[in-house]
Amino acid sequence: MICVAxxxxxxxxxxxxxxxxxxxxxxxLATLGFAPGAAANDTITLIHGIRVGHHTLAERPTGCTVILxxxxxxxxxxxxxxxxxxxxTDLLQSTNAAERVNGIVLSGGSAFGLDAANGAARWLDxxxxxxxxxxxxxxxxxxxxxxxxxxxxxxxxxPNADCGYRAAAHASRRPVVEGSVGAGAGATVGKLLxxxxxxxxxxxxxxxxxxxxxxxxAIVAVNALGDVVDPHSGAIVAGARADAGTFADARRLLRSxxxxxxxxxxxxxTTIAVVATNARLTKTSVTRIAQMADAGFARAIVPVHTIAxxxxxxxxxxGTWRGTxxxxxxxxxxxxxxxxxxxxxxxxxxxAGGVVAARDLPQ
Amino acid sequence: MRYCSAMKRSALSLxxxxxxxxxxxxxxxxxxxxxxxAVEGIKVGHHTLAERPTGCTVILxxxxxxxxxxxxxxxxxxxxTDLLNPLNMVDKVNAVVLSGGSAFGLEAATGTxxxxxxxxxxxxxxxxxxxxxxxxxxxxxxVGGNPKIRPTADCGYKAADAATAGPVQEGTVGAGAGATVGKLDxxxxxxxxxxxxxxxxxxxxxxxxAIVAVNAVGDIIDPxxxxxxxxxxxxxxxxxxxxxxxxxxxxxxxxxxxxxTTIGLVATNARLGKALATRMALMADxxxxxxxxxxxTNGDGDTIFSLATGRWDGNADxxxxxxxxxxxxxxxxxxxxxxxxxxxxxxxxxxxxx
Numbered sequence: 001m002i003c004v005a006x007x008x009x010x011x012x013x014x015x016x017x018x019x020x021x022x023x024x025x026x027x028x029l030a031t032l033g034f035a036p037g038a039a040a041n042d043t044i045t046l047i048h049g050i051r052v053g054h055h056t057l058a059e060r061p062t063g064c065t066v067i068l069x070x071x072x073x074x075x076x077x078x079x080x081x082x083x084x085x086x087x088x089t090d091l092l093q094s095t096n097a098a099e100r101v102n103g104i105v106l107s108g109g110s111a112f113g114l115d116a117a118n119g120a121a122r123w124l125d126x127x128x129x130x131x132x133x134x135x136x137x138x139x140x141x142x143x144x145x146x147x148x149x150x151x152x153x154x155x156x157x158x159p160n161a162d163c164g165y166r167a168a169a170h171a172s173r174r175p176v177v178e179g180s181v182g183a184g185a186g187a188t189v190g191k192l193l194x195x196x197x198x199x200x201x202x203x204x205x206x207x208x209x210x211x212x213x214x215x216x217x218a219i220v221a222v223n224a225l226g227d228v229v230d231p232h233s234g235a236i237v238a239g240a241r242a243d244a245g246t247f248a249d250a251r252r253l254l255r256s257x258x259x260x261x262x263x264x265x266x267x268x269x270t271t272i273a274v275v276a277t278n279a280r281l282t283k284t285s286v287t288r289i290a291q292m293a294d295a296g297f298a299r300a301i302v303p304v305h306t307i308a309x310x311x312x313x314x315x316x317x318x319g320t321w322r323g324t325x326x327x328x329x330x331x332x333x334x335x336x337x338x339x340x341x342x343x344x345x346x347x348x349x350x351x352a353g354g355v356v357a358a359r360d361l362p363q
Numbered sequence: 364m365r366y367c368s369a370m371k372r373s374a375l376s377l378x379x380x381x382x383x384x385x386x387x388x389x390x391x392x393x394x395x396x397x398x399x400x401a402v403e404g405i406k407v408g409h410h411t412l413a414e415r416p417t418g419c420t421v422i423l424x425x426x427x428x429x430x431x432x433x434x435x436x437x438x439x440x441x442x443x444t445d446l447l448n449p450l451n452m453v454d455k456v457n458a459v460v461l462s463g464g465s466a467f468g469l470e471a472a473t474g475t476x477x478x479x480x481x482x483x484x485x486x487x488x489x490x491x492x493x494x495x496x497x498x499x500x501x502x503x504x505x506v507g508g509n510p511k512i513r514p515t516a517d518c519g520y521k522a523a524d525a526a527t528a529g530p531v532q533e534g535t536v537g538a539g540a541g542a543t544v545g546k547l548d549x550x551x552x553x554x555x556x557x558x559x560x561x562x563x564x565x566x567x568x569x570x571x572x573a574i575v576a577v578n579a580v581g582d583i584i585d586p587x588x589x590x591x592x593x594x595x596x597x598x599x600x601x602x603x604x605x606x607x608x609x610x611x612x613x614x615x616x617x618x619x620x621x622x623x624t625t626i627g628l629v630a631t632n633a634r635l636g637k638a639l640a641t642r643m644a645l646m647a648d649x650x651x652x653x654x655x656x657x658x659x660t661n662g663d664g665d666t667i668f669s670l671a672t673g674r675w676d677g678n679a680d681x682x683x684x685x686x687x688x689x690x691x692x693x694x695x696x697x698x699x700x701x702x703x704x705x706x707x708x709x710x711x712x713x714x715x716x717x
Contacts (some may be wrong), residue, residue: 082642210612225682231653232589254686257565288437292659298652299586303686305646328580332609332657 043176043205044217047276049073049318052219053171054182054203055164060157061352062108062148064116065182065203066167067219067274068124072100072131073316075142076287078294081270081304081311085111088142092314094284098140102129103168104314105143106183106203106221106272109158117143119164144312146223146270148186150195152353176205176219179348180357183272187223188355189301189346190239191268192250199238200357201228204345206337213278214325216333218293220273222345224301225308226250231299231339238346238358245362251302270310271297273341275334280319285327290315292331296338313338398531398560398695399574402630404428404672407574408526409537409558410519415512416706417463417503419471420537420558420576421522422628428670430456430497431640433648436624436665440466443497447668449638453495457484458523459668460498461538461576461626464513472498474519499626499666501578503541505550507707531560531574534702535711538576538626543709544655544700545594546580546623547605554593555711556583559699561691568632569679573647573691575627577699579655580662581605583712586653586693593700593712600715606656624664625651627695629688634673639681644669646685650692667692 045052049070056063077092091098105120107113121139124130130137149155167182180187184203191198201224207217222228227239227250242248252258275293290313297304297311305311315334349357399407404425411418432447446453458475462468476494479485485492504510522537533539539558546553556579562572577583582594582605591602607613629647644667651658651665659665669688703711 080645208610210610212612214612226686231586234587234589250686251690254683255563255690257567257569288661291435292657295652295656295658298649298689299656303646303682303689304649306682306685307642307680308682326661328657328660328662329609329612331660332581332605335652335657336606336610 041175042207044207044219044276045173045176046207047215047217047278047318048320050276051171051173052176053167054177055167055170056181056185057157057159060152060154061180062157062159062186063182064105064107064113064159064163064167065221066103066105066120066164066171068103068168068171069101069316069318072102073318074099074281074283074286075101076283076290076315078290078313080294081309082307083270084310084312085114085145086143086312087114087117088140091140092142094287098131099283101140101142103141104274105141105164107143107145107159108148108183108186110145110147110149112158113145114143115161116159116164117141119161120168122161123165123168142314144272146183146187146221146272147268148223150268151186151188151355178202178204178344180350180352183221184345186353187221189222189224190227191225192240192253193248197241198355199241200349200351200355202345202349204341204348206340206344208333208337212323213321214323215278216330216337218273218275218334218337218341220271220338220341220345222271222342223269224271224304225269225306226301226303228342228346229300229302230343237343254303269308271301273313273338274316275313275338276316276318277330278318278321279325279330281317286315286317288327289331289334293334293338295335296342300339300342397562399562399572399630400528400531401562401564402570402572402632402672403674405630406526406528407531408522409532410522410525411536411540412512412514415509416507416535417512417514417541418537419460419462419468419514419518419522421475421519421526422459422574423523423526424457424670427455427457428672429454429635429637429640431637431644431669432666433644434666435648435659436663437661438624439664439666440469440500441498441666442469442472443495447497449641453486454637455486455495456497456670457494458496459628460496460519462498462500462514463503463538463541465500465502465504467513468500469498470516471514471519472496474516475523478520478523497668501538501542501576501624501626502622503578505622506541506543533559533698535704535706539699542576542578544577544579545582545596547595547608552596553709554596555703555705555709556593556700557703559695559702561694561698563687563691568675568677571629571631571684571687571691573627573629573688573695575625575692575695575699577625577696578623579625580623580660581655581657583696583700584654584656585697592697623662625655626666627692628668628670629692630670631684632672632675633679633684634676635671640669640671642681643685643688647688647692649689650696654693654696
């Protein structure tokens with residue numbers, strides 16, 4: 001795909017919307033594998049102005065995912081896991097000044113992977129996107145990382161600025177590719193009994209459009225200590241496997257007091273997400289959306305928010321829809337879509353680095 | 364009954380009558396429910412007002428415990444929660460009060476403080492001992508008539524005086540007396556919930572338990588199977604399922620800030636520092652997310668306190684303790700709905716047609 005970016009100035013001066021870029025994109029059909037519009041987009045790129053790009057490293061299952069917002073979006077955060085790796089999250093506090101972000105980077109590679117955001121910022125800088133200051137436009141790119149250094153050997157291979165630049169360059173409005181790609185390439189779940197009993201995590205996305213035009217969507221890179229549970233049924237989708245290859249069931253293990261690896265657990269986890277809505281929200285309200293969206297983690301991952309998870313949710317409000325919706329309705333939908341995206345992440349994942357995926361389990 | 368004999372020390376026999384009435388109404392089986400008092404050193408007492416379904420619940424710590432809090436709902440009513448910040452000095456809690464009556468109900472903690480001072484319990488501060496009593500309230504002023512009736516200091520005093528280490532009475536009692544759920548379509552479609560408690564004891568001696576007064580905007584969901592236990596009702600009285608309403612973009616009334624709030628407490632016999640006790644409260648909050656949908660809305664002041672008594676000196680990882688706290692909390696939320704009895708014309712789960 002080829003995108004041509006054009007600087008764009010808000011039609012009405014002084015409306016408070018930052019200037020940004022318009023993109024004219026030519027889709028290279030051969031690389032798509034399907035014609036645009038052939039499949040209904042039920043991922044986060046359904047929301048106008050949101051583009052997503054992955055870059056997956058060839059040397060080891062790891063990578064990064066860049067979520068770009070044309071013209072920026074009001075943003076908030078919920079950071080509830082105990083072992084986070086993040087950047088620009090202070091800026092998102094509702095008491096601080098900056099209102100809009102230009103993109104969010106999710107990356108593998110633990111704290112090293114924060115470098116990916118530098119590449120995305122460079123890509124935005126080259127296109128003159130960012131918050132206007134007297135001297136330059138400064139791209140605002142919060143980021144969060146997950147740890148996948150043990151997957152596939154070669155822990156020195158991790159996403160760097162080049163990864164973030166390439167992912168940004170690849171970002172498009174096509175339906176998000178899910179599974180073992182981008183920030184989810186090296187993600188794993190079900191580590192309560194140790195790495196040997198883990199299953200493959202990944203990246204998933206889900207969206208909903210209400211009859212009134214309100215859209216709410218999520219993208220999640222799932223790398224949890226816990227099992228992934230389908231909240232509709234309570235059934236495990238992927239998680240710690242017993243020696244027989246069946247699910248050990250983290251909930252049962254924890255309630256029985258069975259010996260687990262918890263006492264000597266390194267921080268080898270973290271689930272990171274972005275939720276987005278086309279509603280017009282204040283920074284305070286979008287922070288509440290992030291907090292409510294975090295309930296999707298609790299519903300689809302057991303246990304979650306542990307001392308060994310750095311769980312973080314970013315929320316974006318693009319404001320292109322002018323209807324009115326209550327924060328509760330948007331937040332509840334966000335939690336719903338986060339849970340759905342988590343389940344999709346592990347259903348779409350493919351085995352990698354010797355870690356088996358749900359689709360490869362014997363039926 | 365034990366509840367009443369404990370009350371004889373208090374001045375008003377009204378309290379005893381109210382408690383007995385609530386016990387009868389709740390039809391609670393007298394089985395030794397393994398609730399919050401499964402944690403050694405924790406006592407629980409309720410006081411339920413006779414005039415209107417409201418009341419308060421006091422969790423007393425025999426000795427003291429390290430405390431924490433997770434406050435994630437958008438419309439809280441609390442006291443002494445800054446003190447629980449791990450950066451702040453005081454690291455012991457003597458009691459926690461959960462109360463109905465909205466912000467007025469914070470007064471209940473004053474009565475508990477008085478009771479503790481009379482028993483010479485508190486944080487040593489020069490010549491005095493200052494009782495440390497965090498509290499949170501829920502909004503039930505719209506239930507059962509006169510909103511001027513709310514728990515006062517007298518309620519907190521009597522509940523403290525009634526506290527025992529015996530099985531905890533559940534349902535429409537104490538802080539849960541006026542609690543309702545399923546208010547996504549307004550109060551007329553709501554259902555009665557109440558107060559619930561649950562505990563988990565591991566073979567190694569670790570005990571984690573929860574108590575909660577459930578007064579949510581959302582529906583109560585059993586996380587084991589995804590089924591609605593109590594929540595917003597259709598005109599024919601059947602459960603509508605808040606999740607379906609929200610996904611369909613169906614008409615719903617905007618939850619009014621301050622008319623809800625689920626308040627709870629988790630306790631363990633493990634030894635935790637203040638920061639880990641805070642992490643325990645934060646993880647216990649996942650029990651709300653699993654058993655209440657939607658949860659943590661702008662119209663909910665959802666708050667969870669945590670207590671670590673340190674009476675068990677075994678080793679347990681905070682992830683185990685926090686995960687069990689979330690499990691126990693979800694169990695307690697479901698029990699709050701299943702144990703509740705209808706009040707003020709609002710039906711409970713047990714009143715629904717099968």
